[in-house]
Amino acid sequence: MKLACVVHRFGADIAGGSEGHCRLIAEHLAASHDVTIVTTTAHDHVTWANHYSAGESRIGSVAVVRFPVERQRDLLRFREISDRVFSDRASASEEEQWFRENGPFAPALLDYLKQHAREFDLVLFWSYRYYGAYFGLPIAADRAVLLPTAEEDPLIHVDALTRYFALPRGYLFLTPEEEALVADRTPRNTPRQVIGCGLDPAQPADRSKLTALGIADPYILYLGRIDPNKGCDRLLRYFLRYSENRANPANPANPLNLVLAGPENMPIPEHPLIRRLGFVDGATRDALLANARVLVMPSPYESLSMVLLEAWNHGTAALVNARCAVLKGQVLRADGGLYYQSAMEFAGALDYLLDNREAAAQLGAQGRAYVDREYRWPTVMAKIETLFAEITRQYRSARNPA
Amino acid sequence: MSASEPLRVGPLMKQIESDVRSQIRRRLVKHGMPAYEDEQIFERVRALLQHAADGRDLDVLLLPELLDDDVEWELDPNLTLSSHRPATGGAILFAKRKILLPLTRWLFEYSQSNFRRQQRLNQILLACIEELAVENARLRKDVDALQK
Numbered sequence: 001m002k003l004a005c006v007v008h009r010f011g012a013d014i015a016g017g018s019e020g021h022c023r024l025i026a027e028h029l030a031a032s033h034d035v036t037i038v039t040t041t042a043h044d045h046v047t048w049a050n051h052y053s054a055g056e057s058r059i060g061s062v063a064v065v066r067f068p069v070e071r072q073r074d075l076l077r078f079r080e081i082s083d084r085v086f087s088d089r090a091s092a093s094e095e096e097q098w099f100r101e102n103g104p105f106a107p108a109l110l111d112y113l114k115q116h117a118r119e120f121d122l123v124l125f126w127s128y129r130y131y132g133a134y135f136g137l138p139i140a141a142d143r144a145v146l147l148p149t150a151e152e153d154p155l156i157h158v159d160a161l162t163r164y165f166a167l168p169r170g171y172l173f174l175t176p177e178e179e180a181l182v183a184d185r186t187p188r189n190t191p192r193q194v195i196g197c198g199l200d201p202a203q204p205a206d207r208s209k210l211t212a213l214g215i216a217d218p219y220i221l222y223l224g225r226i227d228p229n230k231g232c233d234r235l236l237r238y239f240l241r242y243s244e245n246r247a248n249p250a251n252p253a254n255p256l257n258l259v260l261a262g263p264e265n266m267p268i269p270e271h272p273l274i275r276r277l278g279f280v281d282g283a284t285r286d287a288l289l290a291n292a293r294v295l296v297m298p299s300p301y302e303s304l305s306m307v308l309l310e311a312w313n314h315g316t317a318a319l320v321n322a323r324c325a326v327l328k329g330q331v332l333r334a335d336g337g338l339y340y341q342s343a344m345e346f347a348g349a350l351d352y353l354l355d356n357r358e359a360a361a362q363l364g365a366q367g368r369a370y371v372d373r374e375y376r377w378p379t380v381m382a383k384i385e386t387l388f389a390e391i392t393r394q395y396r397s398a399r400n401p402a
Numbered sequence: 403m404s405a406s407e408p409l410r411v412g413p414l415m416k417q418i419e420s421d422v423r424s425q426i427r428r429r430l431v432k433h434g435m436p437a438y439e440d441e442q443i444f445e446r447v448r449a450l451l452q453h454a455a456d457g458r459d460l461d462v463l464l465l466p467e468l469l470d471d472d473v474e475w476e477l478d479p480n481l482t483l484s485s486h487r488p489a490t491g492g493a494i495l496f497a498k499r500k501i502l503l504p505l506t507r508w509l510f511e512y513s514q515s516n517f518r519r520q521q522r523l524n525q526i527l528l529a530c531i532e533e534l535a536v537e538n539a540r541l542r543k544d545v546d547a548l549q550k
């Protein structure tokens with residue numbers, strides 16, 4: 001099949017969740033399909049400033065066509081319109097304007113879809129919240145597959161989405177919770193699959209990477225963008241409160257550290273128990289995940305936590321924010337960790353995981369078994385192919401009714 | 403626990419949550435809330451407040467519907483720049499946006515963040531009042547039925 005994948009940013013060095021998901025899926029699809037990535041020249045997820053060259057290129061096994069961003073995001077205007085839209089006070093045109101302000105505003109990408117969408121058998125769109133997917137999908141609706149990457153945030157309830165979610169020919173969801181958010185606005189017979197994302201079995205991690213960084217046991221790990229929107233402000237408060245109340249009397253010289261690995265989008269307090277590593281390479285990432293006592297995921301909004309799956313891939317237990325239904329659902333389905341809603345539950349759950357190392361190891365092993373069952377590439381790709389076959393079957397039977 | 407026996411997160415979390423609630427109750431009793439010596443009372447109060455804070459849509463409340471003008475009581479954290487002068491309005495707005503706002507942005511963002519927190523707290527308090535009013539109405543109905 002000839003497939004287009006429409007995504008707001010694309011590049012090997014882009015850490016974003018849906019962008020990374022698109023890249024992995026596209027690379028695996030390219031093993032048996034002709035895949036073109038349709039994207040923008042943006043790299044920065046806040047401003048959408050132009051970074052890559054516009055035009056056609058090739059990255060690995062996929063063709064890439066990039067379109068320039070005509071207007072950077074005006075954060076003040078975006079925040080103002082977000083407040084109106086999220087508090088249910090916006091008109092239909094203001095709701096539509098929200099998607100323009102969110103960007104990345106690349107009208108040439110829409111022109112490309114108008115001219116070329118028919119050349120593709122299917123056009124896959126990632127993340128309904130971005131300009132290209134929101135305005136591009138209606139252009140190619142007769143061959144569109146949407147991966148909404150929807151989260152339980154205020155945007156998901158806006159009226160404009162009722163019409164939008166009825167358009168795609170098929171859906172690929174990341175979790176059952178995400179499907180539940182969207183499903184009541186989709187026609188009942190629209191083909192759909194819950195795929196998550198594929199992972200290869202973890203390789204043994206190189207512990208010397210940690211020694212080089214001066215990181216020693218025990219530590220808990222946060223991996224990803226360090227941002228208030230990811231719940232990191234609350235994580236820092238909870239951790240500092242936890243460490244004030246629970247000095248390690250058995251070994252005061254070896255207290256629990258919080259290791260933060262990822263780009264920083266917020267001020268982080270200077271504290272001897274908080275280690276900031278910034279962006280880390282793949283081998284360091286694996287070593288951190290494999291040797292952490294616990295991976296902490298404080299995000300209130302997620303459509304799928306790849307980091308959580310990676311931690312389980314290494315047999316590491318997780319501690320997640322229960323206010324995020326997706327994270328709590330993943331942990332409960334996997335029996336792979338614990339969750340919290342408050343600082344005291346954070347402390348209680350963390351105490352349990354630190355004090356019961358055998359139980360923590362078992363939770364991590366159960367997480368790995370869950371990844372083996374659900375998230376290996378052959379399983380994920382088989383689900384995607386099933387969806388493609390179902391859409392094709394529906395298309396043919398619509399064109400040639402019996 | 404044997405290696406083959408799965409460790410279920412659901413029951414484990416129930417135990418941890420119960421332990422945390424128990425710690426909170428004991429702390430409150432110790433610091434002057436004797437009503438919570440009765441575990442059932444504590445649990446009912448906790449469940450009611452928890453539902454007000456977490457378990458409901460804070461945009462769906464009766465009290466705001468009864469207030470005359472919803473804009474008057476609701477905090478508006480946004481700064482909407484405008485000018486009533488038809489001729490010079492454009493230039494004034496330009497100066498406000500491009501000169502004044504960047505100069506005062508730190509103060510604006512600090513205030514906006516606090517307004518947002520206050521707005522959320524107001525909504526939760528309204529929800530708490532409504533939960534208590536509903537509970538009171540239910541109890542009154544039961545008492546009336548018993549008196550008859």
